[in-house]
Amino acid sequence: MTSFRRIPLYLATALLMGGAAQAQSSNSDSATASASATIVSAIAIAKTADLDFGEVVAGGTTGTVVLSTAAERSVTGGTTLGNAAGTAAASFSVTGDSDGSFSITLPSSTTITDGTNNMTVDNFVSSPAGSSTLSSGTATISVGATLNVGADQVAGSYTGTFDVTVTYN
Amino acid sequence: MPVCPRIALALAAALASGLAASTCASPARAEDPTPLVLAVNSSLGFGAIVAGGAAGTVTVSAAGDRSASGGTFLGSPTGVAAASFTVSGEPNLTFSLVLPSSVTLDNGGATMTVDSFTSLPSGSGTLGPAGTEEVRVGATLHVSGTQTQASYSGTFDLTVAYN
Numbered sequence: 200m201t202s203f204r205r206i207p208l209y210l211a212t213a214l215l216m217g218g219a220a221q222a223q224s225s226n227s228d229s230a231t232a233s234a235s236a237t238i239v240s241a242i243a244i245a246k247t248a249d250l251d252f253g254e255v256v257a258g259g260t261t262g263t264v265v266l267s268t269a270a271e272r273s274v275t276g277g278t279t280l281g282n283a284a285g286t287a288a289a290s291f292s293v294t295g296d297s298d299g300s301f302s303i304t305l306p307s308s309t310t311i312t313d314g315t316n317n318m319t320v321d322n323f324v325s326s327p328a329g330s331s332t333l334s335s336g337t338a339t340i341s342v343g344a345t346l347n348v349g350a351d352q353v354a355g356s357y358t359g360t361f362d363v364t365v366t367y368n
Numbered sequence: 369m370p371v372c373p374r375i376a377l378a379l380a381a382a383l384a385s386g387l388a389a390s391t392c393a394s395p396a397r398a399e400d401p402t403p404l405v406l407a408v409n410s411s412l413g414f415g416a417i418v419a420g421g422a423a424g425t426v427t428v429s430a431a432g433d434r435s436a437s438g439g440t441f442l443g444s445p446t447g448v449a450a451a452s453f454t455v456s457g458e459p460n461l462t463f464s465l466v467l468p469s470s471v472t473l474d475n476g477g478a479t480m481t482v483d484s485f486t487s488l489p490s491g492s493g494t495l496g497p498a499g500t501e502e503v504r505v506g507a508t509l510h511v512s513g514t515q516t517q518a519s520y521s522g523t524f525d526l527t528v529a530y531n
Contacts, residue, residue, distance in 0.1 A: 225403030236414035238517045367443045
């Protein structure tokens with residue numbers, strides 16, 4: 200009988216599986232993947248024009264003045280339009296990442312006052328509406344709303360403020 | 369009778385030389401598992417990020433969901449994705465996963481650290497009946513408050529082994 204050293208089973212198995220010498224083990228493997236991130240500028244919004252309903256005439260019954268994003272006025276109920284001078288939709292300038300898409304958040308309502316008497320402004324609308332994209336890193340938003348005029352609303356100059364928020368999405 | 373009658377002599381020679389360069393005409397036995405192979409399908413993407421003046425992090429989970437913390441804010445989600453790999457081998461065998469502890473992304477100047485790697489499956493996985501299994505990998509990116517605005521990239525390794 201030929202005399203030979205007993206070879207450990209694991210070594211024999213490895214040689215039988217491996218066949219010719221191989222640089223890597225067939226029981227494991229590695230792979231390399233890429234990872235990436237882009238740091239971009241923050242989104243920012245600045246007002247460029249205030250919202251102005253112009254002159255409004257209150258009637259004996261309640262009514263509204265609707266101001267579109269194109270600064271066109273229309274009335275309902277007992278309210279009629281006075282001089283249009285100064286009528287304007289609000290306007291905002293948005294800046295940020297040149298590829299950034301963003302959502303626009305409008306308030307539900309705000310109150311304007313002459314110091315004593317109030318009126319509610321609601322139904323805010325914007326153009327663009329809902330969301331938009333920064334082309335070359337900028338965008339413009341126009342905002343309109345509805346003014347709720349009381350019956351025999353006291354004459355005077357009413358003012359207030361409202362916020363518009365933009366968020367990358 | 370052994371299929372390879374001369375194997376004993378070949379092995380003895382291999383042990384002496386330190387090289388295991390012998391070949392054998394033995395057919396593959398049923399219990400030899402198919403070699404384990406790992407391939408990359410797609411890379412890990414953190415998307416657009418805003419450095420908000422204070423240090424923070426952005427995490428992409430192994431499921432591909434992104435979130436931010438601290439002084440870091442999220443920009444456009446375009447490109448956000450967990451990395452995807454395909455493991456191929458013997459059906460129904462299990463394998464272990466080894467992820468790096470951390471890697472660095474750079475833009476040629478500034479750098480950011482990526483760590484806290486996670487995976488689905490986590491720790492180990494099982495090859496399906498067709499002999500494949502997808503592995504998805506997420507991680508956490510550390511962003512300084514004044515991180516330079518640029519595109520950053522880097523690489524990381526995943527290792528799998530039968531267990």
